[in-house]
Structure formats: C-alpha cells, structure tokens
Amino acid sequence: MSKAQETVLEIDLKALEHNFEYLKSKLQKDTKFLAVVKAFAYGSDANEIANYLQDLGVDYFAVAYINEGVALRNAGITKPILVLHPLAVNFKTLIEYCLEPSIYNAKILQEFISVASHEKQVEYPIHIKFNTGLNRLGFWHNDIDFIQNTLSQTKTIKVESIFSHLAASEDLNEKAFTLNQIKTFKIITEKLTKAIGYKPLLHICNTSGILNYPEAHLNMVRSGIGLYGFGNSEKENKNLKPIASLKTIISQIHTIEKGESVGYNRAYIGDSIQKTATLPIGHADGIGRIYGNEKGFVTINGQQAPIIGNVCMDMIMVNITNIDCEEGDEVIIFDANSTAETLAETANTISYELITSISQRVKRIFLQ
Ligand SMILES: *Cc1c(COP(=O)(O)O)cnc(C)c1O
Numbered sequence: 001m002s003k004a005q006e007t008v009l010e011i012d013l014k015a016l017e018h019n020f021e022y023l024k025s026k027l028q029k030d031t032k033f034l035a036v037v038k039a040f041a042y043g044s045d046a047n048e049i050a051n052y053l054q055d056l057g058v059d060y061f062a063v064a065y066i067n068e069g070v071a072l073r074n075a076g077i078t079k080p081i082l083v084l085h086p087l088a089v090n091f092k093t094l095i096e097y098c099l100e101p102s103i104y105n106a107k108i109l110q111e112f113i114s115v116a117s118h119e120k121q122v123e124y125p126i127h128i129k130f131n132t133g134l135n136r137l138g139f140w141h142n143d144i145d146f147i148q149n150t151l152s153q154t155k156t157i158k159v160e161s162i163f164s165h166l167a168a169s170e171d172l173n174e175k176a177f178t179l180n181q182i183k184t185f186k187i188i189t190e191k192l193t194k195a196i197g198y199k200p201l202l203h204i205c206n207t208s209g210i211l212n213y214p215e216a217h218l219n220m221v222r223s224g225i226g227l228y229g230f231g232n233s234e235k236e237n238k239n240l241k242p243i244a245s246l247k248t249i250i251s252q253i254h255t256i257e258k259g260e261s262v263g264y265n266r267a268y269i270g271d272s273i274q275k276t277a278t279l280p281i282g283h284a285d286g287i288g289r290i291y292g293n294e295k296g297f298v299t300i301n302g303q304q305a306p307i308i309g310n311v312c313m314d315m316i317m318v319n320i321t322n323i324d325c326e327e328g329d330e331v332i333i334f335d336a337n338s339t340a341e342t343l344a345e346t347a348n349t350i351s352y353e354l355i356t357s358i359s360q361r362v363k364r365i366f367l368q
Pocket of ligand 1: 038205206207224225
C-alpha cells in the first residue's frame with residue numbers, strides 16, 4: 001500500500017473476496033447469492049466490484065434504478081440483474097438491456113406487461129415484491145388473487161422470484177417483528193406458488209438477515225453492506241473487512257494565535273496557540289458539513305485530529321496541535337482500523353450513508 005499523494009478511495013478487492021466467502025459460508029450450498037451493487041456499489045465502484053464478484057461466482061446482482069443496470073451491462077456484467085425500483089418511463093431500456101424488474105403494485109405490473117408485450121417478449125423474467133412490514137414498496141397479501149389472475153392471462157412475463165425486505169433484521173430487540181415478517185412471507189409465497197403452479201426463487205434476507213436469521217435464507221439472499229465490510233453489529237464487524245479506505249494528505253499547516261479564527265464564518269476560534277492542517281477534501285467529496293465543528297475527526301500518524309470550523313466545499317481544516325506531522329503527510333479519513341462506521345457515528349448516522357456519499361470526484365484505486 002503506497003502513501004496517498006492526493007484524495008483517494010482505496011478499494012481492497014481481497015477484502016471483498018473475504019467478505020463474500022464469509023457470508024457464503026453462512027449459507028447452505030444451494031442457496032443463491034445476490035450481490036447488491038446499487039449506488040456505485042455503496043459508494044465504491046459498481047463496475048469493478050460487480051466484475052470481481054461475477055468472477056468469484058455471484059449468482060445475481062441488484063441495483064436500485066434502471067440506469068445503474070445499463071451501466072453494469074456496458075461494463076460486461078452478464079449475470080441476471082434485478083432492478084429494485086424500476087420506473088415505468090424506462091421499461092423499454094430495461095428490456096433492451098435484459099434487466100429484470102421488481103414489480104410491486106398493480107399499476108406497475110400492468111404497465112410492464114403492456115411494454116413487454118409491445119416489445120414482443122415471451123416469459124420475460126419479473127420479480128414480485130411483497131410488503132410484509134417495511135411499508136415501503138410491495139404488493140399486499142390481499143393482492144395475490146389479482147396477481148394470479150393477471151398472470152394467467154398472459155405469456156409475456158414469468159415470475160422468476162418472489163421477495164420481500166426486512167425492516168429491522170439488524171435489531172435483535174425487533175426479533176418478534178422480523179419473525180412475523182418471515183412468517184407472513186411464507187404464507188404469501190405458499191399461496192402464490194400454488195396459484196401460479198410453478199416455483200419461483202424466494203428471498204427475504206439482506207446482510208443482517210443472513211447473519212441473524214439462518215432459517216430464512218430460502219432460495220437466495222441479498223447482501224450489500226456485508227460485502228463492503230460492515231455487519232451492523234460489533235461481533236459481525238470483527239468477521240468482515242471494510243473494503244474502502246478514504247485517504248488524503250496535508251496541503252498546508254498553519255500556526256494560529258489565541259483568538260484567531262479558522263474557516264468560513266469564523267466558526268472556530270483558538271483558545272491558545274494552535275497548529276492546524278488544511279486537507280484537500282470537503283463536502284463536495286462526501287464529508288458533509290455535519291462532520292465539522294469538532295464532531296468528526298481524521299487520523300494522522302496514528303493520532304486523531306478533530307475537524308475544526310465549517311467543512312468547506314473542497315477542504316477541511318483539522319487541529320494538529322499535539323500531532324507530530326508535516327505538509328505532505330498522509331491522512332486517513334476512514335480505513336479498516338478507524339472505520340467509516342465510527343466516523344458516521346460522530347454525525348449520528350450509519351456507515352451506509354457515509355460510504356455512499358463519497359463523490360465521483362474522488363479517485364478510486366483498486367488493490368488486488
Ligand atoms: C439495499 C437493499 C438490500 C441490501 O441490504 P444490506 O443491508 O446492505 O445488505 C437488500 N434488499 C433490498 C430490497 C435493498 O433495497
């Protein structure tokens with residue numbers, strides 16, 4: 001690992017492989033693995049990550065939107081791609097790129113059949129999504145008859161899978177709620193598979209579902225955050241390796257007198273002589289203003305330096321008064337030791353938000 005000379009997001013593909021193998025070791029041999037690579041593979045790089053996982057033998061991919069699936073096809077992904085939140089305006093493109101829609105209500109089902117039949121499709125794979133308690137997207141239990149009727153009248157589509165999403169799989173205080181979601185899903189899928197007369201794949205588990213509800217792995221699991229190295233619990237974080245390290249360097253060091261201010265709006269005022277470092281990373285790179293004013297910190301030569309004053313668009317200033325460092329030294333924003341989860345907690349948010357915020361301006365580097 002060479003020292004950073006600019007702001008970079010270093011992505012460790014061996015760590016990705018480790019996480020994939022760890023999650024897979026939790027599954028039965030015949031349970032399929034779907035890798036969730038939405039939002040640039042959680043802020044890393046969807047094309048690189050998906051190709052690497054495709055070579056490792058992942059069965060399925062999922063993205064949120066159709067344009068994300070198009071990008072994966074253009075990058076050489078040939079495995080099936082589930083689009084979790086397709087919008088009807090792009091259905092023609094979805095079919096053109098052999099992407100598979102999640103179908104979550106009557107309106108979108110009818111719109112999809114209409115476009116697919118116009119495009120002369122036969123048995124086009126779709127995924128029926130049920131709401132079992134998240135109350136976000138999904139058919140309801142009492143839509144089964146409607147789905148069955150609609151399906152019986154067309155050869156245009158075929159149900160490749162039936163799925164649902166857990167609302168609180170990482171929260172063991174909500175175990176009763178989660179078990180009820182799993183039970184509801186089983187009741188729904190038994191009815192629907194009987195009605196349609198064939199057996200689509202069934203899946204309900206995200207990463208924490210995989211780790212906490214082995215009885216609910218069914219035919220396939222969908223993992224995002226676990227692949228990127230976070231297990232939503234202290235115990236599982238130890239078994240996984242964060243794949244991304246965000247690094248930068250010190251551009252300039254200043255010494256300020258007592259009473260002098262740092263940054264916009266003079267938000268920080270020194271209470272003694274202080275040493276500050278200016279770093280080439282700001283809110284346009286994904287370090288939100290919420291991390292300013294001594295909430296967040298960076299690590300320089302093994303020591304924590306709080307972010308002082310307001311985060312600028314392209315820069316932050318940190319307090320290095322007690323840190324032995326020079327201009328040009330490497331700075332860790334987060335890595336496998338000082339994790340994105342720890343930094344996210346300083347802003348009262350979660351690893352998912354911090355890592356998916358790292359903007360496309362930050363150069364990605366891949367370690368094999
Ligand atoms: C994002 C998403 C996942 C992945 O969840 P993780 O907690 O990151 O594993 C799985 N399923 C659906 C429907 C999602 O939207």
